[in-house]
Every structure is written in structure tokens, then in C-alpha cells.
Amino acid sequence: MVAAAGSRLDKLSLDTVKLVFKRKSMVDTYGGRWIPVNLPAANPLRRMFSLSVFDALPEDMEEYWNEQYFQGINPPEVLSSEEAVLRFVAATPGAVGYIPASRADARVKVLLLVRPAADFSEPR
Amino acid sequence: MSAARAEPGDDSSSYQLGRGFPVGDTGIRFGGYASVEAGAPSPGPWEFSVSDLSLFTTWTDHSHWRFFSETEVGDAFTAGGNQGLSTRNAHFELERLYIDRLFDDLFSLRFGKFLTPVGRWNLLHASPLTWTTSRPVATYDLFSKHATGLMLHGGFPVADRRMDYAFYADLTDDLDPYRSENPFNNALGSHWLYSVADNLELGLSYVNYQLHDDPSHRFNLVGVEGAWFYRRLELNTEWVYRNGGLQGLYQGFVQGVAPLVSHWYAIGRYEYFDQIQEPAGQLGVFGLAFRPVPPLVWKVEYRIGTHNETSAPDGLYGSFAVLF
Numbered sequence: 110m111v112a113a114a115g116s117r118l119d120k121l122s123l124d125t126v127k128l129v130f131k132r133k134s135m136v137d138t139y140g141g142r143w144i145p146v147n148l149p150a151a152n153p154l155r156r157m158f159s160l161s162v163f164d165a166l167p168e169d170m171e172e173y174w175n176e177q178y179f180q181g182i183n184p185p186e187v188l189s190s191e192e193a194v195l196r197f198v199a200a201t202p203g204a205v206g207y208i209p210a211s212r213a214d215a216r217v218k219v220l221l222l223v224r225p226a227a228d229f230s231e232p233r
Numbered sequence: 234m235s236a237a238r239a240e241p242g243d244d245s246s247s248y249q250l251g252r253g254f255p256v257g258d259t260g261i262r263f264g265g266y267a268s269v270e271a272g273a274p275s276p277g278p279w280e281f282s283v284s285d286l287s288l289f290t291t292w293t294d295h296s297h298w299r300f301f302s303e304t305e306v307g308d309a310f311t312a313g314g315n316q317g318l319s320t321r322n323a324h325f326e327l328e329r330l331y332i333d334r335l336f337d338d339l340f341s342l343r344f345g346k347f348l349t350p351v352g353r354w355n356l357l358h359a360s361p362l363t364w365t366t367s368r369p370v371a372t373y374d375l376f377s378k379h380a381t382g383l384m385l386h387g388g389f390p391v392a393d394r395r396m397d398y399a400f401y402a403d404l405t406d407d408l409d410p411y412r413s414e415n416p417f418n419n420a421l422g423s424h425w426l427y428s429v430a431d432n433l434e435l436g437l438s439y440v441n442y443q444l445h446d447d448p449s450h451r452f453n454l455v456g457v458e459g460a461w462f463y464r465r466l467e468l469n470t471e472w473v474y475r476n477g478g479l480q481g482l483y484q485g486f487v488q489g490v491a492p493l494v495s496h497w498y499a500i501g502r503y504e505y506f507d508q509i510q511e512p513a514g515q516l517g518v519f520g521l522a523f524r525p526v527p528p529l530v531w532k533v534e535y536r537i538g539t540h541n542e543t544s545a546p547d548g549l550y551g552s553f554a555v556l557f
Contacts, residue, residue: 140336163431176362183252183253
């Protein structure tokens with residue numbers, strides 16, 4: 110998980126990531142608005158992230174997002190690539206996203222290492 | 234989005250069923266839902282209606298303000314055994330209209346017209362989100378489905394799990410020019426929802442209120458709710474108890490949903506509802522739903538019960554609903 114290099118945040122817990130990406134937590138501890146960003150649902154990293162954090166694939170969360178939509182809450186915005194996530198997060202206060210650890214550079218600060226679920230494999 | 238734009242090729246700027254249509258980077262999104270219902274109550278003529286055409290408008294400044302409205306044309310077209318297709322029952326409703334000020338996760342302040350937070354069903358009552366065409370009696374009979382006023386709401390951690398709360402005050406129905414059916418005259422209430430696990434939620438509601446249509450009484454209503462999910466299995470229950478009128482009244486339901494083949498689901502529901510000046514009613518609802526994608530559902534159900542002629546008559550009911 111990464112935020113802009115200048116973010117006041119130093120770390121995130123997995124529970125916080127879960128709340129932020131389910132849009133249950135809207136505001137960080139400093140009063141700033143969270144802006145979580147996702148990769149497209151078919152992206153392998155998105156699918157690994159979703160299984161590791163929510164124990165569910167993106168398509169399994171569609172009903173949850175339909176219910177949230179009915180209550181005026183939209184899912185995180187989707188960016189097209191890991192580079193797009195890097196650029197957006199680096200330039201946007203409050204933005205948090207996920208990229209492979211090897212892609213983190215000076216533009217961003219690593220807040221949490223999310224390890225793949227031990228049994229990471231997609232149901233066939 | 235604020236500092237950088239989403240790149241071409243992402244799916245945030247394109248339309249997706251059930252997510253609404255974002256208007257560029259304005260923070261505005263339009264969406265809604267539609268439903269068509271048909272019923273053959275026993276006894277009684279068959280009936281058909283384009284029951285809901287609902288439009289959502291949301292706006293956020295991506296900072297601390299959020300606006301939401303839901304305007305609805307109810308019964309836009311109706312037909313039945315004793316009438317042809319007609320628009321004479323069409324009516325406009327302002328279902329919701331509110332603005333939220335987010336201070337932090339613990340405190341947000343809402344002003345406007347919102348759904349009364351009693352139980353889960355009333356907050357998620359849209360046809361595309363429910364499994365049956367008919368709505369349990371306990372989710373609308375004893376209280377107003379809407380409140381107009383102020384709500385303080387938020388969430389906080391309890392034992393590593395999240396507790397969501399709401400305190401609200403319905404100040405006066407004069408604030409709502411498009412009065413709902415049997416609105417509150419005034420009300421004070423609270424709703425608490427605890428996520429015991431990722432797939433289990435338990436809730437508690439309380440509201441003290443006076444109804445516009447029955448200003449001679451002041452009521453107290455207590456509600457409990459539970460929702461459990463396991464893969465595609467669901468179990469929901471809600472129960473309310475109201476006193477303050479001529480008699481104390483209990484109402485509630487238990488509903489189970491089980492996946493069948495492919496996108497088909499079986500639904501079973503038991504309902505119990507005390508009634509004023511009538512014996513308590515009981516219902517069984519047995520249904521099938523076909524949900525090829527989450528925002529779209531076809532439903533059919535048979536309802537049968539005792540002392541239910543007034544509130545929820547026996548019969549065959551079906552509907553189609555889509556969230557767009």
C-alpha cells in the first residue's frame with residue numbers, strides 16, 4: 110500500500126485498509142479525506158489484493174457495492190495501470206493505492222506490505 | 234478526482250450497470266433503478282404496475298461534503314383486472330434529499346430527508362436489492378419509512394470490529410413538501426449496527442415518535458435485526474415491538490436465501506405481525522429469483538397466510554427490477 114511521499118501517514122493496518130477500500134472509513138486520522146484507488150477488476154494484482162484483504166474476488170463484492178450505491182456511496186475509482194496508480198497517488202493528497210513492492214519509488218511512501226493470502230488461487 | 238485524472242482505458246469513467254453515470258470530474262453521478270410488478274392476489278383482480286422509476290443524484294467534493302437525492306415516479310403505469318393501462322395512479326415522490334458533512338469517521342452530520350434507520354430492509358428497500366417482490370409487513374407498518382431533519386452518524390471500532398451508529402431527529406413533517414405515506418410528526422431515534430464478523434451483522438433500533446395520521450398517541454418502537462451471509466447463502470431477520478397506542482404490537486420476519494443452479498435462488502420467509510383490532514397475522518413467502526448479474530433480478534413468489542387479508546393478501550406475485 111502506498112501514499113504520496115509527503116503523506117503524514119507512516120503506516121496503515123490491514124483493518125484500516127479494509128475499511129478504506131470498502132468506503133467505511135472516509136477520513137484519515139489527520140482529518141483528510143481518503144481517496145482509495147483500484148486497478149481494473151481483471152488485473153491480477155487487483156484480484157490478489159481483493160482476495161488477501163477481503164477474502165473475496167472483485168465480482169463477489171458487486172452486491173455489496175450495489176447496496177452502497179443505493180446509499181450514495183461509490184466504490185474506489187479505478188485506474189488503468191500500476192504506473193497510473195503511482196502517478197495518481199504521488200500527486201494526490203489522501204490517495205492510497207497498491208502496487209507491487211518492487212515498483213515503489215521515491216514518489217511514494219510504503220504504508221503496508223500486503224502479502225498474498227496463503228492459499229491464493231482463484232476458484233475455477 | 235482531484236489532482237490527477239483517471240487515464241483513458243480505466244473503467245471509472247465508463248458506464249457500468251448498477252453504478253450510475255459519472256459526469257466527468259464534477260463529482261456528480263446520476264443513476265437510479267426501475268421495477269415492474271405484477272400480482273394476482275386472492276381474492277381480487279390481477280394487477281400490474283411500473284412501480285418505481287427512481288433517479289439518484291449524488292455529488293461529492295472529494296473532501297467533506299456529500300449530497301444525495303432520490304426522486305421517484307411511483308406507479309407510472311398501472312393496469313389490472315378492472316382497468317386498462319393507465320397513468321392515473323402516477324405520483325411523484327421525493328424519497329431522499331440530504332447533505333452530509335463529514336467531520337471524521339466518528340462524526341458526520343446529515344440534514345434533509347432520509348430513510349428511517351429501523352432495521353436493514355428499510356435502508357436497502359430498492360427492488361433490485363431485495364429478493365422478494367413483496368416487502369415484509371414489519372419493515373413499514375408501525376413506523377414512517379422516512380424522517381426529515383438531522384442525523385448524527387458515524388462508526389468506531391469495538392473489539393476490532395466496527396460499530397456504526399446513528400442518532401436522528403425528525404423535526405417536523407412541514408419540512409417535507411412531498412409527504413410520505415403516514416410520516417412522522419416528530420421523532421427521536423437511534424440505530425446501532427455491529428459487524429460481529431465479516432459475514433454477520435447485528436443491529437438495534439429505538440425510536441420515540443408521533444405519527445402525522447395519529448397525533449393522539451406517542452409511540453416507542455424497539456427493533457432488533459440480524460444478517461448472516463456465507464458465500465451465497467443468506468439469513469436475515471428483523472423484529473420490532475411498539476407500544477404507546479391502544480396496544481403493544483410485535484412484528485417481524487425471518488428470511489433465508491439459498492443458491493440453486495447457475496443464477497437461480499430459492500427464498501423462504503416467515504412473517505408474524507400483530508394488528509390493531511384484528512388477530513395477529515402470519516405469512517409464508519416462497520419464492521424464486523433469477524439474478525444473472527447483481528444489479529438485475531427477476532422474481533416470482535407465492536404468499537400464503539392467516540389473518541393477512543388486509544395487510545398482505547395471499548397470491549402470486551412477480552417483478553423485474555434493475556439498478557442503473
